Structure formats: structure tokens, C-alpha cells
Amino acid sequence: MRKNFFESHYREKGKAYDNIDFPADRKYGQGSNIADVTSSFMLLLGIYFPSVTGIMAGSNRSGDLTNPQKSIPMGTILAITMTSLVYLSSPLLFAAICDGSVMRDKFGESYGGILLVAAFAWPHFWVILIGSCLSTIGAGLQSLTGAPRLLQAIAQDNVMPFLDVFKVITKRGEPLRAQLLCYGIAQLGILIASIDYLTPLITMFFLMCYGFVNLATMLNGFLKEPSWRPRFRFYHWFLSFVGLCLCIALMFISSWYYTIVAWALAFAIYKYIEFRGASKEWGDATRGLQMSTAKEAILKLGNKPIHTKNWRPQILVYLPLDENFQARHDRLLDLVYQLKAGHGLTLVASILEGDIIDRRNDMIAAKAHLSDLIQEHRIKGLAEVLVASTIDEGMKNMAQCAGLGNLRHNTLMVSYPEDWRVDCKSSGSKLSKFISTLRAAQACDIAMLVPKGIDSFPLSKGNQMIGNVDVWCIVHDGGLLLLTSYLLMRNRVWRKCHLRIFVVATEEDDIVNLKKDMTKFLYDLRINASVEVVAMSTADISAYVAQRTASIEQRRALLMQMKISTVEARCDPQLIVDQHRKPSSADINPADIVKSNCSIDSHKLLPAISATSTESSDQSPDHATNVTNTSSSDSASKEDTKPSNLKPDTESNDKPISNHSHHCTVSFATGSNVAVSESDKSTNPKENDANSELNRGINEFTFSPSNPLTKLVQKAAREAGSKEEHLLNKAHPGRITRTQRRLHCAVRLNELLRTHSSESDLVIVNMPGPSRTLGSEYYYMDYIETLTDGLPRILLVRGTGREVITAFSE
Incomplete structure (x- = not known):
């Protein structure tokens, strides 16, 4: 036992298997047993494995079975049992009747050149020779009839389009073309003239077949597909997983290089089918795995906010x-x-x-x-x-x-x-x-x-653009402008373009330091672009000022909610702009005014708003406020705008505010509605008509959010019990007149866009939000037309204020 189990009997090529105790004797026709190949356990396993196959012969012909649901499980189990008993008992019986060196004599040189199994046959060695010949011919004919039909079935299902030529059958129903292909492949195997080199390759095909059967069974059993209802109940998906692992292990044990080639071939066939697309959907197990994985991934994502x-x-x-x-x-x-x-x-x-x-x-x-x-x-x-x-x-x-x-x-x-x-x-x-x-x-x-x-816009398959891509950051919207331009620059069409970032700042901003910090910010974002800062007055960007002011608190709350660190928060582009921006009247927080318990004197409040309205009438086109004072002088108005006019008085907070001045007319338009204080209506109809025309001219420029002062006046008017009166009908859609008051900011922005970006391949610019009130749609579109006039290719971008780009990747 020690000699047979613990000593290596493998030989390198050219070495002899001769037994020293019983040397070969030429007198009896014996010759030396020389190894023609270098033998090993892995090589012999690959050679021996095809002899124990054939357990799925019944499954391959399931179409000819009367009751395949019953016959296939029972037949396969019996086939596995019988082949295991026969082929596992053969090595034990041969080892019991002859020496190991004799069994290693491949061509029978040591015992006269006959088959070893025939030498022990009874009553004559021709029984074994004839039986072996008939068995080999039968296995060959079985393969020659089964394989072509399997190939013809695959071609008929249009799984792989290049196999369509093999789906043709003769009048007798024989797949002649498929038979000729299989015959040619068999002849190539015969021409190799060495079973030792051919059997490892055949082993790969058998092991891959069994492995994929185990894989399909494992996936269907593990995913518990509703359509998976096998008749045979005595199974578990883990057993199929063990079978799959054993098949892969045996493939590498028998021949690792054949294994790599076989898996590469299988992967190529799979990708070909995926690329060309099968004409029929068979509902494979991998599709169920994809659905299960997608479901689990969506559930794991949940509804939590996505990090920047x-x-x-x-x-x-x-x-x-x-x-x-x-x-x-x-x-x-x-x-x-x-x-x-x-x-x-x-x-x-x-x-x-x-x-x-x-x-x-x-x-x-x-x-x-x-x-x-x-x-x-x-x-x-x-x-x-x-x-x-x-x-x-x-x-x-x-x-x-x-x-x-x-x-x-x-x-x-x-x-x-x-x-x-x-x-x-x-x-x-x-x-x-x-x-x-x-x-x-x-x-x-x-x-x-x-x-x-x-x-x-250019086609995806068209020529590459070689000009400039200009991004106009009028107001920061969370970085969507920068992210969109970056994604475009990564595409082949825009890759050769030069990216330019134009930052719109007010005249009060520190332009030099702003440009320096924005350049550093783009460097931290790893975006290659040049930075230009364009200075404009606050009134020129009135359609965006309220949007920027309203989004500051939302952005700060979002940064706190996302738990952004202090270092990461410094990379907020809006923070960079705000650090170099001086406060203006457009940045007034309405909550600060409402929360301060002040007694508002109408004689002082309304003239103050009147003085402000001339500066901010163009800044808030959505809810315009018009206050005209016919008797107060400019100096008095300026004095009334001082903060000392707002005196805290807790007793007067609940009292309605009444307007005692008959020289002031307060009107505030919300879309197409204008509310006018009853006490301020003039008795002169012509004067009322003039006021209505003035209000109509202001209302035509309504589409951006209202400013805080307008909201305060509206609240004061409501507390005074004024009745809203519909003095303005909906704006006439066909009216295209463009006054300097309505479109001043759009004209000014368009001048800058055409000056700097008229020859650019693409201009990306902020798009102001539409009004929530009805009646201002025409003027909003008129504003967009004026803003983009003369620019053939432009991309309007409107973000939600959420941060979508960051300098940190981990």
C-alpha cells in the first residue's frame, strides 16, 4: 500500500516504466515501456473524464420522450449511478490482477502488443475486441445524429444569426448541412492522431455543459422565480453551486490553458448574442438575476438625498x-x-x-x-x-x-x-x-x-468643434452650468473646444479677487477653463438678483443638512462670489423686516418705497411696485428712507395701517392683478386711466420673483383692509413692444453676450425661472428672445439650487 499510494509513478517523456524486479525480455516478445508524454494527475484526469460522460444523453433527446418530466430525472440518476459503479470499479479490479507497470504500458509492448483487458477476457480475447469496436461505432453514430440536430435547433431558434445556413433540413427531415459540419469537426479530431491531446479539449466541453446546467439551476433556485416549478423536489440550490465549483475546478485541474480558451470562447459567443440580439426571448436565468439585483439596489438607495x-x-x-x-x-x-x-x-x-x-x-x-x-x-x-x-x-x-x-x-x-x-x-x-x-x-x-x-447643434457622428464653449454664470445654480459644460467637453464632438467661464458680478464687487478665487476654484474642481469677470449693475441682472438672494438660505440649509465640512464648504462657488460682494438693497431679507416688531408709519413707509421703486422697479419684474408722490420733495423722500423711521411699537402691531395721504398712490401688480387702496383713488377719471396705463407698463415686465419691499407693501395694504381690484386684463399676446423699462436688463445682457460670445460654438447661460402667476408668459418669452438674440446656438440651463459638483471625489 505504501508503494502504490505514497510513491510517485509518473514519468517524464522518454523515461521507462520497466519494473526492476521483472525486466523486459525480448525472448518473450517483451519490450521496454517508454513514456511518450510527460504524465501527471491533471493530464490523466483529462484523459479519463470523457469515458464517464454520457449521463445527459437522455436529456439531449427530451423531444422524443413521452413523459420527460418523469423520465429525465429518473434516467439521469440511474445513468450517474451505473456509470459511477462501472467506471470506478474498473481501476480497482485491474489493480487486483496485474502489476502497475503493466497497466502503464500504453501500447502493450510488455505483453505482446495486445489490449490488456482482452488478455484477461473469457472465453476469447476477440470478445473484447469486437465489443470495443461496436461500442466505439455506436458512440460515434450517436454523436453524429445528436450533435447535428442540436446545431440545427440552435440555428432554427435564431440565437446566433450566422448559423442560419444550418437550419435547412432535407425532405426526410435530416439536417444534412449540420451533419456535414459535425463530420468535418470529427475528422479534424481524428487527424490529430493523439487521444492524449484531444481528450482534455473534449473534457472542457463536457465540464462547461455540466457547469452551465448547474449555474442555471442554482440561479433559478436561489432567485425563486415564479416560473421555476420543477417536478423533481429533492434538490437545493447550494448543491448546484457545489457542482458548478467542482466543474470549474476540474477544468483548471485538467488543463488550465484549455480552460482559458474555452471560457474566452463562451464569453465571445455570449457577447455576440447580446450585441446582435436574439430574435426570441427565452427568459434566461441571468435576466432574473439582473432584475433581482436592480430591485435590491433601488431598495438600498432608498429615498435618502443623494450626496453631491x-x-x-x-x-x-x-x-x-x-x-x-x-x-x-x-x-x-x-x-x-x-x-x-x-x-x-x-x-x-x-x-x-x-x-x-x-x-x-x-x-x-x-x-x-x-x-x-x-x-x-x-x-x-x-x-x-x-x-x-x-x-x-x-x-x-x-x-x-x-x-x-x-x-x-x-x-x-x-x-x-x-x-x-x-x-x-x-x-x-x-x-x-x-x-x-x-x-x-x-x-x-x-x-x-x-x-x-x-x-x-452638431451631430454625434459629425465633425469636431474647434471653437469656444462659453459658460455665463449670471447666478450660481448649484454648479449645473459647470457640470454640463464639463460633460460636454469630455465628448469627442466638443473635446477640442476651449472652455471659458464668464462670471457676472455687480459693480460693487471686488472683481480682481473674485477672478483670482474663481480661477482657484476651477483648479480645485480639476476643470480646465479660463475665467473672465464681467461687471454689471444690479438693475441689469434684475431677473436673477431675487433668485440669487432667495437661494442663499436654501443653499446654506442644504450644506448643513448634507453635513459638509468647513473645508468643503469653502469650495462653494456662490460663497466665493458672496465674499467679494457688498450688500445692496436687493439682498434684504424679508424675514428681518417682518420679524422686527416695528410701528410702520404710512406717511414714511410709502415715500420710502417710492424712492426705492425707481431703483428696483427693474429688479423684480414679477411683482412690480409703483409709488408716485406728487407733493413730497426728493429731499423729504430721502429723509424718510432712513432706518430711524421704523420705530418699535408693540401696541400698534395689531392695528390696521391706514393711508392718510391723498397725494400717494400705491399699486402692486401680481401678474395681471393690481391692488389699489380705496382711499388713494383719484376722483379724476383721467388720472385713474393714467395710473392704470402706468401700472400696465410696469406689469408687462413681470416674470421674476418679487422683492422684499413689495411683499411688505402688500402686507400693509392687506392689513389696511384695501380691496383688490382687477384693473389689468391679461397681457395681449400679440403685443411685442419693447420699452426700455421692460427689457433693459435683457438688452444689456445680450450686448455682453454678443460682444464676448458671438463667435463661440456654444453658449451656456442661466435661464431665469418663469412666473407662477398667469398673464406674464408672453413677456417672459420676450425676455428670453431678447437675451439670446443674435446667438445661433445656445443652451439655457436652470438648476434647482442643489449642489451638483464638488472638488472632492472621496
């Missing part, structure tokens, strides 16, 4: 379709592809007007067309079509319900309506649809990407 370091644009693209379900602005998809560096989830959606019951087939056809467009533009995203009563309702529903959990879409991309003035009076016009979309996105805290002149 993990934020990425999940783009919801609204792509309108015409009556033939053709995309009107398919270049939106090219722009989405150019933003693919964000690695977010993209959803290309469209909305059909009508009822889902009536337009179900149209919805399916439209969704199929969107899916084709997604594949054509190489976008990693999904398609969805919603049927709603109106486009406005559909966009509201889409903005609220698109996405799951933290995979909810945070960015909406729509094309700018170039012909919005056409039929803008109707409720279903492009103007109303666009404004409704902006308001829905604003209400759902979704950022906006609005390309203007989308037809002039």
Missing part, C-alpha cells in the same frame, strides 16, 4: 412626435449622447393626446419608434410614451412619476419653441405648453436644459 459626490444627471428627454410618429427634434438625442459622460439613467419620453383605450396601438407604435431612435443614436436609455388628455397634463404627470426612488429623473430636457409667437393666444399653443413644462419642472425640483436652435 454621487449626483449625476438623470435626464428626462421630452421628444415630441408628429402624426406619423416621427421625431420633430431628433437632434435632442445627439445632445443627450454628448452628455453620456454623466452615466445617468436617460428616459426618452413622448406624450400623445387622447384616451389610452382609444390610442393603445398608437402608443405601442410610438414607443417602438422611440426605441429605434435610442438604438440609432447609441443612447443607453429607455423609451416611454404617455397618453394624456393634454400635453400640459402629460408633462405634469411625467415630471412627478418618472423614475423610481433615487433613480428619479432630476433633469428635464426640452427644445426651445422657436415659433412660439404663432397662435400664442390659444390655450394649447406652444407658448403655453412650454411655460407649463417649466412650471411643472420648477414645482417638482427638476433642473432644466433647454437648447435654443437645436437644429444647428
Whole structure:
């Protein structure tokens, strides 16, 4: 036992297996037993393993079985039992009747050149020779009939398109072409002329077959798919996992280089099927694993806010379709592809007007067309079509319900309506649809990407742009401007462009230090760009001042909620701007005024607001405030604006404020409504008409948030019990007059944009938010048109104020 089990009997190539005690004797026809290959356990295992296969012969012909659900389990178990008993008993029986060196004589040189098993046969050695020959021919014929049919079935299922030529059968139902292919492969194996080199390769195929069967069983059993209902109950997924591990281990034990080649071939076939796409969906176990993994990942993400370091644009693209379900602005998809560096989830959606019951087939056809467009533009995203009563309702529903959990879409991309003035009076016009979309996105805290002149944007497969990409940071919106430009610059189309950052500051700001700090900030963000600071007056950026002021407290609260460290908070771009900005009247916090218990004298408050309104009337176009004083002098107005006019008086807080001056007219417009104090109405109808015309001129410039002073006057008027009167009808949609008061800031900004960026390939600029009040939609669009006039390719960006970019990656 010690000699047989603890001594190595493997020989290198050219060494003899001769037994020293019984040397070969030529007199009896014996020769030396020379090893023709270097033997080892791994090599012999690979050679011996194919002889114990064939346990799945019944499964391969399951189509011919009467009751495969019963026959396959019982037949496979019996086959495994019988082959295990026969083939495991053979080495023991041979070792009991002959010496080890004799069994290692491959060609029988030591005993006359005959088969060893035939030498012990009874009654004659020809019994073994004839039986071996018939068994070999039978196994070959079985393989020659089973393999071609299996190949023909694979080709017929269109799993791999290049195998279509082998799905043809003859009149008698024989797969002749597949038989010829299998015959050619068998001839190649015969031409090798060495079983020792061929059997390890055959072992790979058998082990891979058994391994994938165990893998499929393990996945279905572990995932507990509803469709997994096996008739055989005595199994567990862990046993299949052990079988898979054993198959992989045996593959590496028998031949590690054959194993690598076999797995590479299997992976190539899988990727080919995935790339070309099978014509039929068989519901494989890997799809169930993907679904289970996706579900667990979404549940683990939960509803907790995504940290700035993990934020990425999940783009919801609204792509309108015409009556033939053709995309009107398919270049939106090219722009989405150019933003693919964000690695977010993209959803290309469209909305059909009508009822889902009536337009179900149209919805399916439209969704199929969107899916084709997604594949054509190489976008990693999904398609969805919603049927709603109106486009406005559909966009509201889409903005609220698109996405799951933290995979909810945070960015909406729509094309700018170039012909919005056409039929803008109707409720279903492009103007109303666009404004409704902006308001829905604003209400759902979704950022906006609005390309203007989308037809002039470059194609994804077009030529590279080599000019400038200009980013105009009029107000910081959380870094979406910088992130969008960075993602575009990583695409092939924009990679050769030069990125320029224009920071808009007020005239009171420290421009030199602001430029220095912003350059350092971009360096910390690892964004290669040049910085330019453009100085403007506060009135010139009035549409953005209130937005910046209102978002400061929200951003500070967000930084505290996200537990940003002090060092990381210093990398906030808005903080950099605020450090170099001197306080102005536009930065007044209305809470500071309301919380101070002051007795407000109407004789002093209203003239104070009158003096302020001339400076801030252009700063808050959404809720304009107009105060005219016909008797007070300029000096008196200036004196009344001093803080000493606001005296604390707790007793007068609850008393209504009445206006005792008949020389002051207070009006404040909210969209199309203007409230006028009853006591201030002039008895002269002409004077009232003049005031109405003045109020109308102010109201036409209404679309940005109201300033604190306006809110204070509104509160004072409400406490005084004044009745609101509808003095202004909705703005006439066809009216395109542009007074200096209404569009001063847009004209001034447009002058700067055209001066610095008229020849740039792309201009990215902040988009002011739409008004929440009705009646100002036309003037908001008029403002955008004036702002972007003369710029052929521009991307309007509106963030939510949430930080989306940081200098820290870990």
C-alpha cells in the first residue's frame, strides 16, 4: 500500500516504466515501456473524464420522450449511478490482477502488443475486441445524429444569426448541412492522431455543459422565480453551486490553458448574442438575476438625498412626435449622447393626446419608434410614451412619476419653441405648453436644459468643434452650468473646444479677487477653463438678483443638512462670489423686516418705497411696485428712507395701517392683478386711466420673483383692509413692444453676450425661472428672445439650487 499510494509513478517523456524486479525480455516478445508524454494527475484526469460522460444523453433527446418530466430525472440518476459503479470499479479490479507497470504500458509492448483487458477476457480475447469496436461505432453514430440536430435547433431558434445556413433540413427531415459540419469537426479530431491531446479539449466541453446546467439551476433556485416549478423536489440550490465549483475546478485541474480558451470562447459567443440580439426571448436565468439585483439596489438607495459626490444627471428627454410618429427634434438625442459622460439613467419620453383605450396601438407604435431612435443614436436609455388628455397634463404627470426612488429623473430636457409667437393666444399653443413644462419642472425640483436652435447643434457622428464653449454664470445654480459644460467637453464632438467661464458680478464687487478665487476654484474642481469677470449693475441682472438672494438660505440649509465640512464648504462657488460682494438693497431679507416688531408709519413707509421703486422697479419684474408722490420733495423722500423711521411699537402691531395721504398712490401688480387702496383713488377719471396705463407698463415686465419691499407693501395694504381690484386684463399676446423699462436688463445682457460670445460654438447661460402667476408668459418669452438674440446656438440651463459638483471625489 505504501508503494502504490505514497510513491510517485509518473514519468517524464522518454523515461521507462520497466519494473526492476521483472525486466523486459525480448525472448518473450517483451519490450521496454517508454513514456511518450510527460504524465501527471491533471493530464490523466483529462484523459479519463470523457469515458464517464454520457449521463445527459437522455436529456439531449427530451423531444422524443413521452413523459420527460418523469423520465429525465429518473434516467439521469440511474445513468450517474451505473456509470459511477462501472467506471470506478474498473481501476480497482485491474489493480487486483496485474502489476502497475503493466497497466502503464500504453501500447502493450510488455505483453505482446495486445489490449490488456482482452488478455484477461473469457472465453476469447476477440470478445473484447469486437465489443470495443461496436461500442466505439455506436458512440460515434450517436454523436453524429445528436450533435447535428442540436446545431440545427440552435440555428432554427435564431440565437446566433450566422448559423442560419444550418437550419435547412432535407425532405426526410435530416439536417444534412449540420451533419456535414459535425463530420468535418470529427475528422479534424481524428487527424490529430493523439487521444492524449484531444481528450482534455473534449473534457472542457463536457465540464462547461455540466457547469452551465448547474449555474442555471442554482440561479433559478436561489432567485425563486415564479416560473421555476420543477417536478423533481429533492434538490437545493447550494448543491448546484457545489457542482458548478467542482466543474470549474476540474477544468483548471485538467488543463488550465484549455480552460482559458474555452471560457474566452463562451464569453465571445455570449457577447455576440447580446450585441446582435436574439430574435426570441427565452427568459434566461441571468435576466432574473439582473432584475433581482436592480430591485435590491433601488431598495438600498432608498429615498435618502443623494450626496453631491454621487449626483449625476438623470435626464428626462421630452421628444415630441408628429402624426406619423416621427421625431420633430431628433437632434435632442445627439445632445443627450454628448452628455453620456454623466452615466445617468436617460428616459426618452413622448406624450400623445387622447384616451389610452382609444390610442393603445398608437402608443405601442410610438414607443417602438422611440426605441429605434435610442438604438440609432447609441443612447443607453429607455423609451416611454404617455397618453394624456393634454400635453400640459402629460408633462405634469411625467415630471412627478418618472423614475423610481433615487433613480428619479432630476433633469428635464426640452427644445426651445422657436415659433412660439404663432397662435400664442390659444390655450394649447406652444407658448403655453412650454411655460407649463417649466412650471411643472420648477414645482417638482427638476433642473432644466433647454437648447435654443437645436437644429444647428452638431451631430454625434459629425465633425469636431474647434471653437469656444462659453459658460455665463449670471447666478450660481448649484454648479449645473459647470457640470454640463464639463460633460460636454469630455465628448469627442466638443473635446477640442476651449472652455471659458464668464462670471457676472455687480459693480460693487471686488472683481480682481473674485477672478483670482474663481480661477482657484476651477483648479480645485480639476476643470480646465479660463475665467473672465464681467461687471454689471444690479438693475441689469434684475431677473436673477431675487433668485440669487432667495437661494442663499436654501443653499446654506442644504450644506448643513448634507453635513459638509468647513473645508468643503469653502469650495462653494456662490460663497466665493458672496465674499467679494457688498450688500445692496436687493439682498434684504424679508424675514428681518417682518420679524422686527416695528410701528410702520404710512406717511414714511410709502415715500420710502417710492424712492426705492425707481431703483428696483427693474429688479423684480414679477411683482412690480409703483409709488408716485406728487407733493413730497426728493429731499423729504430721502429723509424718510432712513432706518430711524421704523420705530418699535408693540401696541400698534395689531392695528390696521391706514393711508392718510391723498397725494400717494400705491399699486402692486401680481401678474395681471393690481391692488389699489380705496382711499388713494383719484376722483379724476383721467388720472385713474393714467395710473392704470402706468401700472400696465410696469406689469408687462413681470416674470421674476418679487422683492422684499413689495411683499411688505402688500402686507400693509392687506392689513389696511384695501380691496383688490382687477384693473389689468391679461397681457395681449400679440403685443411685442419693447420699452426700455421692460427689457433693459435683457438688452444689456445680450450686448455682453454678443460682444464676448458671438463667435463661440456654444453658449451656456442661466435661464431665469418663469412666473407662477398667469398673464406674464408672453413677456417672459420676450425676455428670453431678447437675451439670446443674435446667438445661433445656445443652451439655457436652470438648476434647482442643489449642489451638483464638488472638488472632492472621496
